[in-house]
Amino acid sequence: MPKPLPGAATLAALAILSSCSSPKPEPPKTVKINKQPFGQTRNGESVELYTLTNKNGVETSITNYGGRVVTLKVPGRAGKFADVVLGFDSLDGYLGNNPYFGALIGRYGNRIGKAKFTLDGKEYKLAANDGANSLHGGVVGFDKVVWKAQEGTGEEPSLKLTYLSKDGEEGYPGNLSVTVVYTLTDKNELKIDYTAGTDKDTVLNLTNHAYFNLAGEGVGDILGHEIMLNADRFTPIDSGLIPTGELKPVKGTPFDLTKPTAIGAHINDKDQQIQFGKGYDHNFVFNGGGGLALAARVVEPKSGRVMEVLTTQPGVQFYTGNFLDGSVHGKGGKAYSYRSAFCLETQHFPDSPNKPDFPSVVLKPGEKFESTTIYRFTTQ
Ligand code: BGC
Numbered sequence: 001m002p003k004p005l006p007g008a009a010t011l012a013a014l015a016i017l018s019s020c021s022s023p024k025p026e027p028p029k030t031v032k033i034n035k036q037p038f039g040q041t042r043n044g045e046s047v048e049l050y051t052l053t054n055k056n057g058v059e060t061s062i063t064n065y066g067g068r069v070v071t072l073k074v075p076g077r078a079g080k081f082a083d084v085v086l087g088f089d090s091l092d093g094y095l096g097n098n099p100y101f102g103a104l105i106g107r108y109g110n111r112i113g114k115a116k117f118t119l120d121g122k123e124y125k126l127a128a129n130d131g132a133n134s135l136h137g138g139v140v141g142f143d144k145v146v147w148k149a150q151e152g153t154g155e156e157p158s159l160k161l162t163y164l165s166k167d168g169e170e171g172y173p174g175n176l177s178v179t180v181v182y183t184l185t186d187k188n189e190l191k192i193d194y195t196a197g198t199d200k201d202t203v204l205n206l207t208n209h210a211y212f213n214l215a216g217e218g219v220g221d222i223l224g225h226e227i228m229l230n231a232d233r234f235t236p237i238d239s240g241l242i243p244t245g246e247l248k249p250v251k252g253t254p255f256d257l258t259k260p261t262a263i264g265a266h267i268n269d270k271d272q273q274i275q276f277g278k279g280y281d282h283n284f285v286f287n288g289g290g291g292l293a294l295a296a297r298v299v300e301p302k303s304g305r306v307m308e309v310l311t312t313q314p315g316v317q318f319y320t321g322n323f324l325d326g327s328v329h330g331k332g333g334k335a336y337s338y339r340s341a342f343c344l345e346t347q348h349f350p351d352s353p354n355k356p357d358f359p360s361v362v363l364k365p366g367e368k369f370e371s372t373t374i375y376r377f378t379t380q
Contacts, residue, residue: 047065067161086212106207111242164177232258241277312371
């Protein structure tokens with residue numbers, strides 16, 4: 001028997017049902033770059049916070065105040081996300097006293113001995129802001145200036161920051177124009193591309209000063225993290241943390257991190273170099289020929305988070321948060337305690353302007369400075 005035709009009421013009900021089920025609801029649109037106000041500097045300059053999200057849900061937020069990486073949320077073995085960089089919830093924290101959390105560092109990252117150098121026969125005097133030496137670009141380095149920001153338009157979310165460091169700024173010669181592009185790739189990498197040009201001979205050393213704790217910021221110390229550095233040599237320092245000029249083999253010293261080693265394994269050894277650094281605060285000399293290559297691998301055994309560092313730079317400052325002492329209160333008011341983070345600041349060697357045998361850090365007009373560093377996150 002043929003089925004009776006549906007009545008008007010049934011048809012109306014069917015229409016409602018079909019309008020609910022089709023068309024299918026759109027999947028939530030992934031916000032790739034989200035821009036929000038982050039406050040004002042003490043000079044009244046407005047500063048923004050850009051949040052970049054990749055297709056895996058990995059997220060980083062970066063402010064154009066000092067080009068600082070404010071958050072970096074990556075998954076662990078069980079898929080749980082944690083913010084793995086130290087920092088602050090608001091701009092105020094960054095404007096106050098803090099040891100360069102997440103910042104871009106320049107014009108010269110790391111130390112220049114006796115706060116001076118000679119270039120083309122002329123002596124340049126810098127601010128002595130670290131005892132007798134100059135550290136991280138002086139009193140107002142690239143970490144404390146407002147960068148121009150432009151959102152990228154590529155497939156993967158990126159942020160382009162530019163800054164013109166004027167001739168004579170912090171004592172350095174030449175107008176130096178710097179571009180830094182942060183890209184959050186779909187391979188869960190935070191890629192940092194640096195380029196620069198100058199109109200007079202100058203020196204430069206650019207890096208990023210993120211403080212990492214792969215268990216999550218504010219979660220205890222980093223002594224159980226295991227580190228491998230692809231470096232057979234390091235640059236020993238004097239008591240003011242200025243390299244002596246020697247490239248010393250790491251073999252048989254606490255600096256042999258060529259095989260995965262717990263950061264805490266030798267950090268308190270009775271070794272003069274360890275004592276000068278109050279732990280690790282040394283430049284390691286990478287093996288390899290200057291192309292983009294694996295420089296470091298760090299594993300946090302409990303969460304399974306792994307960070308690999310690839311770079312075109314010849315060295316890295318491995319710093320174990322020896323000057324953190326709980327006095328700085330970061331995100332959520334957490335006190336950032338002794339050795340609760342480590343830094344891997346890819347760089348040219350400290351004090352290179354005064355060390356003719358170190359790879360040159362001189363940039364001349366017409367030349368283009370280029371370098372790339374990648375922080376890649378996986379699990380094991
Ligand atoms: C230096 C440390 C210093 C830290 C924060 C690192 O790059 O090597 O000695 O304490 O920056 O300023």
